[in-house]
Amino acid sequence: MNSxxxxxxxxxxxxxxxxxxxxxSNKPPRRQSTFSNSPTSTNSPLAxxxxxxxxxxxxxxxxxxxxITTTLSQLSPPPLLQQQQQQTSTANTIKQTIxxxxxxxxxxxxxxxLFNPAQTAALKTLASSVxxxxxxxxxxxxxLKTSKFPSTHSTNDAYDLEMAxxxxxxxxxxxxxxxxxxxKLVLHLLSQIQKIKETKPEYVVVMVMDHCQREGGSIPTEAxxxxxxxxxxxxxxxxxxxxxxxxxxxxxxxxxxxxxNDQVKDDRRPRAEQLLDALLSLLIxxxxxxxYSRYEFYVEVLNTLLVLLSTQLYRTKFTEKYKYNSDRxxxxxxxxxxxxxxxxxxxxxxxxxxxxIEGGNKKYHLISFKNLFALFCESLGIxxxxxxxxxxxxxxxxxxxxxxxxxxxxxxxxPILKIIYEAVEGKTNYSQVYILLIVLLVLSQDDVNNExxxxxxxxxxxxxxxxxxxxxxxxxxxxxxxxxxxxxxMSSTILDMHAYVAQRIISLxxxxxxxxxxxxxxxxxxxxxxxxxxxxxxxxxxxLSLVLEIMNSVLHHRLKNNTQLVYALLLKREIFxxxxxxxxxxxxxxxxxxxIDYFHARVSEANLKAPSTSEILDLIDQAARTWTPNxxxxxxxxxFQYEEEQDSRxxxxxxxxxxxxxxxxxxxxxxxxxxxxxxxxxxGADDDLEALHDAPGRI
Numbered sequence: 001m002n003s004x005x006x007x008x009x010x011x012x013x014x015x016x017x018x019x020x021x022x023x024x025s026n027k028p029p030r031r032q033s034t035f036s037n038s039p040t041s042t043n044s045p046l047a048x049x050x051x052x053x054x055x056x057x058x059x060x061x062x063x064x065x066x067x068i069t070t071t072l073s074q075l076s077p078p079p080l081l082q083q084q085q086q087q088t089s090t091a092n093t094i095k096q097t098i099x100x101x102x103x104x105x106x107x108x109x110x111x112x113x114l115f116n117p118a119q120t121a122a123l124k125t126l127a128s129s130v131x132x133x134x135x136x137x138x139x140x141x142x143x144l145k146t147s148k149f150p151s152t153h154s155t156n157d158a159y160d161l162e163m164a165x166x167x168x169x170x171x172x173x174x175x176x177x178x179x180x181x182x183x184k185l186v187l188h189l190l191s192q193i194q195k196i197k198e199t200k201p202e203y204v205v206v207m208v209m210d211h212c213q214r215e216g217g218s219i220p221t222e223a224x225x226x227x228x229x230x231x232x233x234x235x236x237x238x239x240x241x242x243x244x245x246x247x248x249x250x251x252x253x254x255x256x257x258x259x260x261n262d263q264v265k266d267d268r269r270p271r272a273e274q275l276l277d278a279l280l281s282l283l284i285x286x287x288x289x290x291x292y293s294r295y296e297f298y299v300e301v302l303n304t305l306l307v308l309l310s311t312q313l314y315r316t317k318f319t320e321k322y323k324y325n326s327d328r329x330x331x332x333x334x335x336x337x338x339x340x341x342x343x344x345x346x347x348x349x350x351x352x353x354x355x356x357i358e359g360g361n362k363k364y365h366l367i368s369f370k371n372l373f374a375l376f377c378e379s380l381g382i383x384x385x386x387x388x389x390x391x392x393x394x395x396x397x398x399x400x401x402x403x404x405x406x407x408x409x410x411x412x413x414x415p416i417l418k419i420i421y422e423a424v425e426g427k428t429n430y431s432q433v434y435i436l437l438i439v440l441l442v443l444s445q446d447d448v449n450n451e452x453x454x455x456x457x458x459x460x461x462x463x464x465x466x467x468x469x470x471x472x473x474x475x476x477x478x479x480x481x482x483x484x485x486x487x488x489x490m491s492s493t494i495l496d497m498h499a500y501v502a503q504r505i506i507s508l509x510x511x512x513x514x515x516x517x518x519x520x521x522x523x524x525x526x527x528x529x530x531x532x533x534x535x536x537x538x539x540x541x542x543x544l545s546l547v548l549e550i551m552n553s554v555l556h557h558r559l560k561n562n563t564q565l566v567y568a569l570l571l572k573r574e575i576f577x578x579x580x581x582x583x584x585x586x587x588x589x590x591x592x593x594x595x596i597d598y599f600h601a602r603v604s605e606a607n608l609k610a611p612s613t614s615e616i617l618d619l620i621d622q623a624a625r626t627w628t629p630n631x632x633x634x635x636x637x638x639x640f641q642y643e644e645e646q647d648s649r650x651x652x653x654x655x656x657x658x659x660x661x662x663x664x665x666x667x668x669x670x671x672x673x674x675x676x677x678x679x680x681x682x683x684g685a686d687d688d689l690e691a692l693h694d695a696p697g698r699i
Contacts, residue, residue, distance in 0.1 A: 114149075114150055114160065114161060114164045115149070115164075116146065116147060118142050118146045119142075119143065119146060119147070119149070121142070122139065122142045122143035123143070123168055123229075124168070125139065126143065126168075126172065126181050126182075126185070126229075127168045127169075127171040127172035127175065127181070128171065128175060128179075129175045129178065129179060130179065131178070131179040131180065131181065132179065132181050132184055140188060140222070143225070143229075144188075144221065144222040144225040144226055145221060145222050145225075147221070148221050148224055148225060149224070149225050149228045149229070151296055151299075151300075152665045152666070153665060154665060155665060155667070157665065158664075158665045158666055158667040159667045161232065161667065162667035162669075165232050165233075165236070166236070168233075169232070169233055169236035169237075170236075172233055173233075173236065173237060173240070173241060173245075173249065176248070176249055177248055182233060182249050182250075183249070183250060183251070183271070185226060185229060185230060185233075186230060186250060186271055186275060187264060187271070188226050189223070189226040189227055189230050189275070190264045190271070190274055190275060190278060191264050192220065192222060192223035192226050192227075193223065193278045193279075193282065194263055194264055194278075195220075195223070196219065196220075196223060196282075197281070218291050218292075218293030218294065219293045219294055219296075219297040223297070224293075224296065224297050224300065227297065227300050227301065227304060228300055230275075230304060231300065231303055231304040231307050233249075234249075234304070234307050234308060235307040235310065235666065237249050238307060238308070238310050238311045238313075238314070239310070239313075239314055239668075239669065239672050240672075243311075246311075247272075250270070250271045250272045250275075251270060251271055251272075272308075275308075276305075276308060277328075279301050279304055279305050279308075280305075280328045280332055281328070282297075282298070282301050283298075283301055283302065283305070283332060283335060283336075284328060284331045284332060284335045286298055286301075289344050289347055290347070291347050292346060292347045292348065295346050295347055303664075303665075303666060306660065306664070306666060307666065310668070312653060312657065312675060313657050313661075313668060313673050313674075313675050313676075314672055314673060314674055314675070315674060315675055330365075331365060334365030334367055335365060337365075337367050337372065338365060338367065340372070340375070340388070341367070341368060341371045341372050341375060343375070369398070369399055369402040372392070372399070373402065373403060373406070373412070376388075376389045376412070377411050377412055377415055378415075380412075380415045380416060380419060380436075381415075381419055383432065383659065384659050384663065386432065386435060386436065387435065387655075387656075387659075389439065390435050390438065390439055393439060393442055393443075394438075394442060394642070394644065400442070403443070404443065404446045404448070404449050407452065409443075409449060409452055409453045409456070410453075410456050412443075413440075413443075413453065416436050416439060416440060419432065419433075419436060420433050420436055420437070433482075434482060437482040437483060437485075437486065438482070438642060440486040441482070441485050441486045441489070441640060441642050442642050443486070444485075444486040444487075444489035444490050444640075445489060445639075445640075445641060445642065447493070450489065450490045450492075450493040451493050453490070454493050454494065454495045481542070481543060481546065484508075484543070484546050484547065484550065485546070485640045486640075487550060488546060488549065488550050488553070488638050488639075488640060489638070489639060489640055491549075491550045491553035491554050491557075491638060492553050492554075492556075492557040492558070492638070493557075493558070494554055494558055494561075494562060495558060495561045495562070496561060496562065496564075497554070497562045497564050497565050498564065499564045499567075499568075501564075502562075502564040502565040502567070502568040503568050505547065505550070505551065505565070505568070506568045506569065506571075506572045506575070508547060509544065509547045509548070509551075509575065510572065510575045512540055512543045512544050512547065513544060513575060513578070513579060515540055516537060516540035516541060516544060517578060519537045519540060520537055523537060541584060541585070544579070544585060545584060545585060545588065548585060548588035548589065548592065549588060549635065549636070549638050550638070551565065551569075551592060552588055552591050552592070552632070552635045553635060553638050555591070555592075555595050555629075555632065556591075556629050556632055556635055557629075559595070559624060559627055559629070560624045560625070560627065563617055563620045563621050563624060564617075566595065566599055566620050566624070567613070567616060567617055567620055569592065569595060569596050569599075570596060570599060570600055570603070570616075570620075573593070573596045573600070576589050576592055576593060576596075580593075587633055588635075590633060591632045591633055591635070594631055594632060595632070598623070598627065598631065599620055599623055599624075602619060602620075602622075602623035603616060603619050603620070603623075606619055650678075653675065654675050654676065654678040654679040655679060657673070657675050657676065657679070658676055658679045661673065661676060
């Protein structure tokens, strides 16, 4: 294909800022808590069962699919016979709808540039107002058997395919209410899928890479082409038609006159439900790595599933929850994880391999958590993998237990903190930072893990502490709190806090304290206008309280092991004075000043002239030997738990579709993809106090 004919692909979307989640504490109620694009490999992550030690994926995952599956599977099809006048009216309406919502300025290459003459003629017949003869098999041979339709391997390919099939789709959608030609195509596809399942592969021995290999038959061209066309036309239907109009494209066809597979004919479920179930079965049971033919077919199965789910992409609001109930949910997730772990390259196009599809035995999927974890550690910088790690950690108890039971936590902490450090240093991609901070919070909920991370060699711990606290100042308050919350969970186990980290804690408190006092002063002088709500200042008080509680926890549990924090407090002891009488913070500040007074007295008693830092640290270390925690007042147990909000899908659904829009090789018309507007709105929050209130989740 001539690349000069293709317009450049649509621009990337911005990244999102925060999901709908809540941080909860067993303390008095706080405010509730609220992803860098990296290249995606053109090789699909296809896999078989791993050979390393395995752990069964036992968690039951529900299938939360968009409305097309529910609409098509639950609503009754329209009557088989309709009045000609009603059909004509419906056809005209559909045609006008698609034509009016198709961008007129887009270049539309002719279908002849992608399809051969026989295919082009057959496609025009399929989309025409002439019903296909149900008995004539020559048409299907001309359409589906002559040669394979072209695959899409780039965004330009996807764009050209879109433009080449727009007019055909408009005609087909309008005429199909009378001809039912698309319905016949779907039934033809279902028959082909059934044949693939029932056919036992005939194996041959071939030479591959200087060794003999047992290989078998490939997917028939007829089956691939039927799936390809179903996907292409369904995509246009999903983006332009109403639910009732989509139903008409799949249902309402007299099966008695059709020469189709008997099992398909006897299946009384709605055709769209049959199709979805057949595609899920192929996804689970087909081995795409046996030859290139099956690989391409498998990729097309995935593309078609995305298209069938894409009605969600064109919705503007989430007013309902749509469910497709299937006992295949666990197996689908397990198979996708297998593919993700293996990360296999496509088979060479010259190979001829095959494998049994379903057979007579139940297939079990065992997921290697070891391999999955290793892959996450290597590639957390890739946004979709980071999101998958987040979902697995939060939603799958078995995987979370595995991660927390490892004795090398630095293998996941270091990559996470490296990404956080680089993102904050460059003042970019705070959305990714937010997700990774939630991951750290989940990990920090486990006390044993907190103890383990402190046993890492000091240089590594210094890097972790450095990255963790770096950049807290000057960023969105909500993100700053997310930085602090995991540290709060670890505060009672911290050993040998780095000097820079101790200084950053004190500096953070000082900055927030100044902002709180400035805000309080404004409120005091705005009694009449009341431009600032007392609830606004509570944000800063929450942050002050949290930082003070962390310092109290460290001093109460591990003072003798954290002399750098004591030294930093001595250097900045005056910053606590203005808040001594604050009703909410007084007790916490009293404990801090008790520590300051004790160690300041010990240093003064030494009567050193111009003491160096090392000399003061030696004095603090000596005085710490006689320090007892009972000098401090009681402090609350500082523990945060991560809890999922019920409306979290309002974040995840737009975010996932934005990733699909950005990464996939299916062309999605941006002006019709209304759900991406929700994505943009959520990603456009400013780093100010108002943005904190508007964020989908808060502390």
